[in-house]
Amino acid sequence: MDRPARLLIARHAPLAVAGLAGRRDVPADCTDRGALDWLRGQLSGVDHIWSSPALRCRQTCAAMGLAPEFLPDLWEQDFGAWEQDGIPDLGILPPERLAAQRPPQGESFLDMAARVQPLLARATGTTAIVAHAGTVRAALALAVGPAALSFSVAPLSLTILSHSSGGWAVEAVNRIAP
Numbered sequence: 001m002d003r004p005a006r007l008l009i010a011r012h013a014p015l016a017v018a019g020l021a022g023r024r025d026v027p028a029d030c031t032d033r034g035a036l037d038w039l040r041g042q043l044s045g046v047d048h049i050w051s052s053p054a055l056r057c058r059q060t061c062a063a064m065g066l067a068p069e070f071l072p073d074l075w076e077q078d079f080g081a082w083e084q085d086g087i088p089d090l091g092i093l094p095p096e097r098l099a100a101q102r103p104p105q106g107e108s109f110l111d112m113a114a115r116v117q118p119l120l121a122r123a124t125g126t127t128a129i130v131a132h133a134g135t136v137r138a139a140l141a142l143a144v145g146p147a148a149l150s151f152s153v154a155p156l157s158l159t160i161l162s163h164s165s166g167g168w169a170v171e172a173v174n175r176i177a178p
Contacts, residue, residue: 080106
């Protein structure tokens with residue numbers, strides 16, 4: 001990509017159920033009107049609106065009155081068996097090894113990033129995206145590599161990246177309603 005682009009990436013509303021969601025199609029709790037209205041204001045005036053087709057993202061978009069294009073490549077990382085069993089204690093791993101860790105019947109962060117990043121690289125103008133914490137981290141990895149796994153990504157938060165001839169730059173991470 002050699003054209004300027006700006007990505008406004010919002011994480012969906014909090015889960016309405018407990019546990020690791022990953023590819024489980026679980027609902028969101030869209031009752032925080034203040035945060036939803038603030039986030040909607042941050043996403044106004046964009047050229048494109050994209051979203052993961054996950055139920056929690058569709059519900060978040062609907063609660064903000066957005067009509068996005070739903071793109072399957074924006075789905076959260078597939079945590080495979082960990083979605084039922086929980087994430088095991090992996091010990092202390094450097095970011096590169098953690099990013100390559102693949103759950104049984106799932107995908108690693110690197111696998112997910114390889115799915116998400118080509119789509120992000122095709123963005124033009126200002127693109128709003130409603131997706132998952134993993135999607136946000138995959139975008140951050142465009143600028144900082146596997147260290148993106150160390151970022152916290154709150155529900156209904158906004159992360160902003162821009163691209164120019166110099167590459168990707170991070171403008172804001174995990175911005176939440178005041």
